[in-house]
Amino acid sequence: MRAAMLIIALALLAPRAHAQADSDTVQYRAKEGDTLALIAAEYYGDRNKAAFLRAANRIDKPRPLKPNERIRIPYARPYTTSAGDTFESIAAAYLGDAKRGSFLAEFNGLMPDERIPSGTDLFLPYTLTHRAEAVESIAQIATKYFGNDKNATLIKRYNFYSDKDSLEKGETVIVPVYTVRLQTSKLPTADAESTKRRDKQKKVQARAAKALPAARLAWRSGDFAQVKTTLAPLEPDVDFLDTAQAVEVGVLFGAMEVAFERTKEATDAFKRVLERKPGHALSPYYYSPKVLAVWKDAGGASAGEAP
Numbered sequence: 001m002r003a004a005m006l007i008i009a010l011a012l013l014a015p016r017a018h019a020q021a022d023s024d025t026v027q028y029r030a031k032e033g034d035t036l037a038l039i040a041a042e043y044y045g046d047r048n049k050a051a052f053l054r055a056a057n058r059i060d061k062p063r064p065l066k067p068n069e070r071i072r073i074p075y076a077r078p079y080t081t082s083a084g085d086t087f088e089s090i091a092a093a094y095l096g097d098a099k100r101g102s103f104l105a106e107f108n109g110l111m112p113d114e115r116i117p118s119g120t121d122l123f124l125p126y127t128l129t130h131r132a133e134a135v136e137s138i139a140q141i142a143t144k145y146f147g148n149d150k151n152a153t154l155i156k157r158y159n160f161y162s163d164k165d166s167l168e169k170g171e172t173v174i175v176p177v178y179t180v181r182l183q184t185s186k187l188p189t190a191d192a193e194s195t196k197r198r199d200k201q202k203k204v205q206a207r208a209a210k211a212l213p214a215a216r217l218a219w220r221s222g223d224f225a226q227v228k229t230t231l232a233p234l235e236p237d238v239d240f241l242d243t244a245q246a247v248e249v250g251v252l253f254g255a256m257e258v259a260f261e262r263t264k265e266a267t268d269a270f271k272r273v274l275e276r277k278p279g280h281a282l283s284p285y286y287y288s289p290k291v292l293a294v295w296k297d298a299g300g301a302s303a304g305e306a307p
Contacts, residue, residue, distance in 0.1 A: 025072045030065040074126040080194035083118040083239045107178040118239045119201025125178040132167035204240040224259040270298035
């Protein structure tokens with residue numbers, strides 16, 4: 001019994017990190033011999049990112065860390081999208097301005113005008129507020145945190161500066177940091193709903209990957225009823241499909257409705273495609289003039305033609 005109690009006590013005293021609810025930091029208790037560089041190496045895999053630890057913990061000058069000292073570890077946190085999420089709505093909720101949605105897309109290697117499938121894993125940048133202690137150029141601020149001035153333009157764009165290149169003493173600027181990501185083993189456990197959406201996305205996209213080749217074959221052979229039978233089970237979960245899959249499903253549905261002379265239904269299907277991927281064009285090589293006419297009425301363009 002005493003041995004078991006001793007093990008529990010030691011476990012409670014051991015240095016560890018834990019997540020804060022809805023936070024872009026984890027908390028860590030320093031142990032003997034820790035430095036910010038060592039913690040950065042352990043949590044980010046890069047000791048050169050200790051600058052972000054210094055900023056988050058307001059440690060202006062190098063100093064030894066005290067055993068059990070609480071250290072905040074900031075990071076670009078994972079976010080799993082829900083149905084209806086857009087880059088703008090996420091940016092408004094987490095980045096302070098809907099206009100920063102384009103940055104969120106850029107940071108995640110996505111196109112800002114596409115709708116995001118539900119269950120998609122994004123990274124929200126950690127943002128820090130830098131206050132100038134004297135006159136400072138944006139290039140100097142970028143160098144302080146990133147080691148060079150390459151991100152000066154990004155900082156200016158993120159703060160909607162057009163011709164402002166420096167800060168006066170006391171002025172602040174927001175610095176977006178999307179490269180401070182925790183090692184996978186250090187990430188907080190995802191909540192159950194996020195995991196559920198992520199798992200559903202994988203299953204729905206796997207179903208679509210199997211259904212689409214059969215639907216294409218049915219379309220080419222003129223079996224339009226089979227197109228509908230094959231793709232109908234995907235319709236309730238279309239928000240979980242990736243953009244390419246959602247576009248192909250929608251175009252095939254619309255073309256099928258044209259074949260059955262249901263023009264309104266076809267137009268609605270094509271409009272949903274264009275909501276998902278504005279600017280998408282259909283090729284006259286693959287689709288008949290009748291399909292292309294309805295597609296054009298829905299606001300779409302043919303390949304080689306301006307939308």
